[in-house]
Amino acid sequence: MTEKKQAALIVGGGVAGMQAALDIASQGFKVYLVERTPSIGGRMAQIDKTFPTLDCSACILTPKLSEVAHHKNITLLTYSEVGTVTGKSGDFRVRVRRKARFVKEDLCAGCGDCAAECPVEIPNEFDMNLGFRKAIYVGFPQATPNVYTVDKENCIDCGRCLKVCQRNAIDLEMKDKTMDLHVGAIIVATGFELFDVSQYPRLGYGHYANVIHAMEFERIINAAGPTHGHLVRLSDGKKPHSIGFIQCVGARDVQKGVPYCSRVCCMYSIKNAVMALEHYPDAEVWVYYADIRAFGKGFEEFYEMAKKRFGVKFVRGRVAEVMEGKNTGNLVVKVEDTESSKVRLIEHDMVVISPGVIPSEGMHTMATKMGIEQTDDGYVQIDHSFFGPILTKVPGVFVCGCADGPKDIPDSVSAGSAAAMKATIILSKGGV
């Protein structure tokens, strides 16, 4: 079968998986890109701005989304999951379950007539449940493919969408399908989840309305987000005049099972602190940290700018407790400023917790299917730091992005390209 064009499977449609797909496809090989959610784009699509250049995240991402969607060698399999994996390097057989989205991808034009008619409103996961979507929905305007999906758990089967759809694209009887793929190489790019910060009850998340986490903050300051980019408190819609950012929550904490550094939280918080001051130049913004890890290209310079030009205040200390004031919804942060050895109580209108990064949900199941090993922390075990930082212990299966540990965007992109290189070496040798 060497004459047949070899194909690769990529699991995960975030920025790392997309980059890997493009770099394989550009060499003329076929790529199947499997994504669990209805759209590719991953976490980067949710972020407002990126550090250290404050580029608008969605704006720099969308060209990649359309490039992936329109590439003739890439087959997008969104709303799909990997079932069984058998075979060996150069000759894998993979069964993919295509979940019923109840909308025919080839017919839907993404016009949105159905959503306008749908009477069910539920919190939108893409907006961290702060905004709303319908039971027939696309998560965000640039969703790729631009095809609606029916959320059957919340759909009331009223059939109104069926009536308004002029292309007859909706099929509420649709069933899950399976698809069998024959691929030479597999790339795992399953990304990450955020640590559940309610595991720290002392920080008040889930109890106090004005304690939010960083991804919620990203959606709030996003111009396409639930508040149209107006930075407001969730309790009363008021502008916050004082904001505190709490670092290392669900990171560098042995007791919570997350002993490692999450690598991105320092920078995304400094970026968010700067963004808060861009919104309200008179606000007071504090960051409570253990070490500031501004290690990447341009990061330290950005940290200096946040301190000097924007006046972000940095306090070295792990926050002991967040308390809510009576009636005001204001919060008091109790922290030991370790540089002066003083315990301080600092009042804020809003507190933003920076959650650490953990392996994506279902990582263990997937690792088992593919026979790849995991680290104690639950990430994919790489073969060797120097000889094979993108190789797994199974030949022909590669890993990139946050699937093998926290990474920022450029490091994920670089790893995506690297995984593509390794995969294409196998594909170019033909196969069985």
Next chain:
Amino acid sequence: MSDAKEEPRIGVFVCHCGHNIAGTVNVAAVAEMARHLPHVAFATDEMFMCSDAGQTLIKEKIKELNLNRVVVASCSPRMHEPTFRRVVEEADVNRYLFDQVNLREHVSWCHSREPEKATEKAKDLVRMSVARAAKLEYLPIKSVDVIPKTLVVGGGIAGLRASLDIAERGFDVILVEKDSQLGGNVAKWTHLFPSDESGAQVIGPLIHDVKKHKRIKILVNSKVSEFDGYIGNFGVTIKNQSTGKAHRYEVGTVIVSTGFEPFKPVGYYGYGTSPDIVTLAELQEMEPGKQLLKSSDGKPVKKIVFIGCVGSREPGKKGHEHCSRHCCSATAKAAGDLRDRVDEALVLYQDIRTYGKGHEEFHRLARQKHVIYSKFPQDGHPEVEVKNGKIKLRWFDVLGGVELQFEPDLLVLASAMIPPVDMDETAKMFSLTRSGDGFFNPEHIKLAPLTTHTAGVMIAGAAQAAKNASESVIDASGAAAKAVGLMAQGKVEIESTVSHVLPDICSSCHTCVTACPYGAIAMDEEHDPPVAIVTEAKCKGCGTCAAACPSSAIVMYHSTDEQILTMVEAYLCATPGLQGGGSV
């Protein structure tokens, strides 16, 4: 394919960009204004023009209304011009008949507090773009062949990895190294992290594989002395520094992996005044015997101190403002390893940046072994005094709030990663730009970390920024993928927005030849008299030549005088159809 001679039929699409533009600019009013401009057949405003829905709308309207020009008023063309060019092309409109107006960076974001004036400015810009669109001309889409061979510059861990990957993928590589040996900095190191191998153990097998691969030609003791050409077709002269012999090669792609140099911190912490004050890189090269011995008197080291951020993180000091990324973890590993062989080990730091996989574990292990960590303030670094061969160290411990003193036998300075001395030469050779840290700028800091603004030239490893060996290996494979991508396609498209010399008007004055910053213009000796001629693949369309030409003999395709002057006219003449000057 649209015919440039037919009557212009322009579609104008004004983007809300969510709330980014529409929050400030009255986008509906801008679209309404555009609707009444000459040649405009359709104008509308949309939530996100870059979304699939926006793209589909453009294509539908082109088909439905037979549009032959498209104007999108949205964001900076830097990101989305390629998107929209592709969109119009998919609807059979030549990509050069598209024009983009920047209503976000140039209007809504910078005038967010003046919505009315911002709307007026937006209208002006759209009117100018529509006028220009009517004058845009069809340009052909050209491509050039890619020579299936890569030049890799620098034989450190990144260069070796990139060479091997490309060769294994089936393409030829020329690997140039200025040193007499391959291996770079990693080869010299004894304490690599996070694994327990020495640098030699890691680099040895790589060198072995590179040397025996028949597709890789290795040239040590050699430097690139000349470099010209363009993506897919570079000419490179490589000179052997010991024999002086030069040889010319043709390659299609280039990977620059010239790495870093460990900073020699003269003037910092008594470096140079005692043989027992060394850099971390120098410690790495010391004999990894059972006992660590002092260079001064050969006696065993009992007390060792590491100081972090030496020549790094110095605000305002050019080339030393950046964090050197690898040193915190390297220090933690070295201090932890050496702790077993000394009585006391201290690490003086500002922040501990053990960010990577397994790095926090070294840090924790070092502390468990009673390596003492002490934080010093950013504005009060430790002081070192060397007296009678003894090193006296004083510093302020931030967390204890006390002045401390210590007399180490060996003082190790974790010094910065800085670019090699010949970085500037390399930058000029390959037309690369450098960022504040002195390393090369990538094409895009987030999404294109491995490519550069010189098409066909990639960067990998510490040439791009301070990074560790494992990260450099990943970069190397990634950069290799970029090179292979070009070579596997065999052809690459080039821009048609280039300059063109009108031979009948050219006065052969050579002004443009010297003005061109890319060496894209030469004299055509076959023409009589010889006139200037542009190598289109090398031309970046900057327009310097057209501005310099005293005879107006140079046409800038896609920015012709007519196209530019019509925009000025449209700006000054606000009311469509009005002859002469309008209200300004």
